[in-house]
Amino acid sequence: MQSYQANFYILATIALLTFVVVIGCNDDQVDQIIFTSDRNGNLDLYSIDPLTKLETNLTSSSIDEFQPLISPDKSTVAFLSEENGETTVETLKIIGENKDRIRVTQKPGSSYSHQWNPSGDRIAFLTAHAGSKTVYTTNLLENRPVRLTTVKADEVGQWSPNGEYLLFAVHAGERKGIYKRNPDGVNEERLTAERDSSPVWSPDSKRIAFISMRDGNKEIYVMNADGLEVRRLTNNDVDDQDISWSPNGNRIAFVSEIDGNPEIYTIRPDGSDKRRLTINSIRDENPVWSENSDQIAFISYLDDDSELVIMNADGSNQRRLTNNDFNELTPQW
Numbered sequence: 148m149q150s151y152q153a154n155f156y157i158l159a160t161i162a163l164l165t166f167v168v169v170i171g172c173n174d175d176q177v178d179q180i181i182f183t184s185d186r187n188g189n190l191d192l193y194s195i196d197p198l199t200k201l202e203t204n205l206t207s208s209s210i211d212e213f214q215p216l217i218s219p220d221k222s223t224v225a226f227l228s229e230e231n232g233e234t235t236v237e238t239l240k241i242i243g244e245n246k247d248r249i250r251v252t253q254k255p256g257s258s259y260s261h262q263w264n265p266s267g268d269r270i271a272f273l274t275a276h277a278g279s280k281t282v283y284t285t286n287l288l289e290n291r292p293v294r295l296t297t298v299k300a301d302e303v304g305q306w307s308p309n310g311e312y313l314l315f316a317v318h319a320g321e322r323k324g325i326y327k328r329n330p331d332g333v334n335e336e337r338l339t340a341e342r343d344s345s346p347v348w349s350p351d352s353k354r355i356a357f358i359s360m361r362d363g364n365k366e367i368y369v370m371n372a373d374g375l376e377v378r379r380l381t382n383n384d385v386d387d388q389d390i391s392w393s394p395n396g397n398r399i400a401f402v403s404e405i406d407g408n409p410e411i412y413t414i415r416p417d418g419s420d421k422r423r424l425t426i427n428s429i430r431d432e433n434p435v436w437s438e439n440s441d442q443i444a445f446i447s448y449l450d451d452d453s454e455l456v457i458m459n460a461d462g463s464n465q466r467r468l469t470n471n472d473f474n475e476l477t478p479q480w
Contacts, residue, residue: 178437179241180444180480181205181215181224182455186473192226193475194241195468197444197457202469205241212237214259215479218267224479225251225261225270233257236272238287251285252292260303264330265310271295271303271330273315282315284330296328296335304346306330307372314346314355325357327372338374345388348372350396354416356380358388367401369416380418389432392416393440398460400424400434400443411445413460424462435480436460444468444478 179194187204190211195202206212211229218225222242227234236251236258252258256276263270264284271284274292282300283292295313304314304325312327324339325346342360349355356369365386370377381387381403389402398413406423409430414421425431430448437443440460447456449467455475458465469475 179221180435180455180457180468180478181217181241182478183213183215183476184469184473185476186471190476192224192239195455197442197468200468205239214261214477216261216263217479218263219265220267223267225263227259227261234259236261236270238270249287249290251287251290252283262303262306262313264306264313265308269330271306271313273300273303282313284313293332295330295332296326298322298326298335300326302344305348307348307352308350309352311352312372314348316344316346316357318342318344325355325374336374338370339377343368345390347390347392347399349392349416350394356390356392356399356416358390367399367414369399369418378418380414380416381421389434391434391436393436393460394438395440397440400436402432402434411443411462422462424458425465431456433476433478435478437480444480446476446478 178197180197181194183190184193190213192205192212192215193202194205212226215224215226223238223240225238228237234257239248240246251270256274258272258274260273261270269284269286274281280299282295282303284295285292300315301318302316306313313330314327316325317323323342324337325343326337328335343357345358347356353372354369358365359368365388367380367387367390368377383405385404387401387403391400400413402409403412409432411425411431411434412421412423432446434443434445442457442459444457446453453474455468455478457468
């Protein structure tokens with residue numbers, strides 16, 4: 148009986164330790180922030196642990212790699228590479244032993260404005276060639292781009308979290324506005340007919356935040372997923388931009404110049420409780436939320452160059468993650 152109990156406790160201890168290790172590994176994956184830096188003479192991708200500040204160079208080549216976008220499962224980063232004046236969408240495995248780097252888009256033309264689908268097996272992007280801009284989606288297993296729409300778009304917006312729709316925007320002309328389309332190429336709907344851009348889904352796929360120039364400068368609006376009940380969240384004479392909806396849906400982070408220089412603010416989706424999070428005389432931009440909505444990473448132009456900074460969601464406990472003489476850009480959490 149004692150031997151049985153001893154074996155039971157040993158097995159239970161091993162199981163508990165295994166569970167702790169697995170949870171720890173998952174936390175490490177979630178906590179990594181991916182960003183762009185020019186510290187090696189050209190643009191490369193890096194990851195950093197916000198707790199230990201341990202950095203890893205993910206790309207190291209003679210061409211520029213920039214604008215990272217992390218897959219929903221945190222295992223892969225999609226990014227742009229530039230060579231001979233053309234940009235290409237690529238993916239790179241960042242978790243696991245096999246660090247495959249795969250080219251998603253092909254020449255001719257430059258591809259950009261890339262977006263993951265919620266399952267992480269498809270990417271949407273825009274390709275500019277011969278004066279035309281076309282939205283494509285591609286299944287990463289087959290890697291065969293499929294044209295999504297005949298509308299000449301200027302920007303690919305987010306994929307809805309429920310996977311049902313993909314947003315895109317036309318910035319000017321008769322067809323200007325924000326559109327949504329089923330990613331399989333059916334049921335295209337024009338949601339707005341104004342100078343609107345940067346559409347961002349709410350986590351529950353019921354609302355869309357976006358930037359609009361309909362009043363002469365960039366302001367933040369929110370509408371229902373069907374384009375109805377448009378609500379203006381900001382109202383001033385300066386530009387508001389860089390919108391990022393918190394994963395818990397409670398707040399929208401953005402950048403505004405209302406106090407004289409670009410600073411980071413948050414606001415509720417109904418337009419109430421606007422809060423200024425950064426207070427200084429330098430430029431702050433690119434706010435991105437942690438997965439649990441407790442923290443925000445952003446870029447701050449400290450010491451005549453841009454650095455990666457992190458803070459609590461209420462603006463407290465601001466601290467540098469990088470401190471060098473180079474530029475860190477476009478963080479993704």
